[in-house]
Amino acid sequence: MEIGNPQRTYTIEPIEDPVPSSRPEKPDEAPLERRPEPTKQPSTGP
Amino acid sequence: MTVAPDYVEPVVGWRLWYAVDNAGETRLSSVFHKTLWPQNAPLIAVCSGFRISFWPFRRKCHEAPDTSCGCGIHAANMATIRAYLPDQFSRSGALPVVGRVSLWGNVHEYDRGWRASHAYPERLYVPIVELGPEHARIIEDLLRYGVPVRAVGGSSADAMIEEVSALAAA
Numbered sequence: 001m002e003i004g005n006p007q008r009t010y011t012i013e014p015i016e017d018p019v020p021s022s023r024p025e026k027p028d029e030a031p032l033e034r035r036p037e038p039t040k041q042p043s044t045g046p
Numbered sequence: 047m048t049v050a051p052d053y054v055e056p057v058v059g060w061r062l063w064y065a066v067d068n069a070g071e072t073r074l075s076s077v078f079h080k081t082l083w084p085q086n087a088p089l090i091a092v093c094s095g096f097r098i099s100f101w102p103f104r105r106k107c108h109e110a111p112d113t114s115c116g117c118g119i120h121a122a123n124m125a126t127i128r129a130y131l132p133d134q135f136s137r138s139g140a141l142p143v144v145g146r147v148s149l150w151g152n153v154h155e156y157d158r159g160w161r162a163s164h165a166y167p168e169r170l171y172v173p174i175v176e177l178g179p180e181h182a183r184i185i186e187d188l189l190r191y192g193v194p195v196r197a198v199g200g201s202s203a204d205a206m207i208e209e210v211s212a213l214a215a216a
Contacts, residue, residue, distance in 0.1 A: 001077075001078065001120040001122055001126070001130065001159065002126070002158075003120060003122050003126060003156040003157075003158045003159030003160070003161070004156045004157035004158035004159065005156060005157050006113070006154060006155070006156055007155045007156055007157055008154075008155050009113070009152070009153065009154045009155070010051075010052035010053060010153055010155070011049075011051045011052050011053070011151070011152055011153070012051055012052065012053045012054070012055070012056055012057065012149070012150040012151060012153055013051035013053075013054060013150065013151075014054060014055060014056050014148075014150050015054045015055075018056045018088070018148035018150060018166050018168070019086060019087060019088055019166045019192070020086075020191075020192035020193060021086075021192070022192060
């Protein structure tokens with residue numbers, strides 16, 4: 001990957017581990033959730 | 047004597063991966079090397095050295111990244127990532143995944159990106175052309191990295207980058 005010209009070098013020791021310890025239970029959004037089927041409303045007759 | 051680090055927060059850049067099948071499970075793979083990114087452990091850079099099949103010597107082994115070499119785990123700004131995306135995503139073939147990646151350890155900063163010794167995905171965006179069971183399974187598998195995974199519109203690279211940029215800025 002072409003990332004240009006070198007600028008500087010440094011060291012990083014994160015205080016918090018960047019590797020998460022637990023897994024998200026579901027996707028960030030809900031695009032995968034199936035939309036609920038429309039429920040039929042009981043017709044209210046005249 | 048230990049040397050104090052310069053910083054204590056990881057750098058976060060952008061990356062492009064492929065979602066590939068590995069023994070029935072989707073994993074992130076580097077684009078230019080066939081490196082599979084581990085789950086729940088950092089990817090640690092190793093310089094594969096300079097190899098020519100008919101040349102009997104290898105360049106001296108060194109820690110990655112090194113100033114004399116292009117090795118290390120790469121990340122870049124969004125404009126650079128866009129240049130490596132196909133204009134149109136297809137329903138078949140390798141699925142590109144765009145995401146933010148945390149970088150730490152020894153870091154070499156460039157004007158459009160970084161090379162680092164340690165990395166782990168921070169957030170993933172998966173372009174979905176047409177949602178089906180296969181894409182749902184891919185996203186489910188990528189959740190094993192323990193980071194947020196979000197499906198985004200996959201009609202074109204420009205549309206995807208626009209959506210991802212808006213989400214990242216929100």
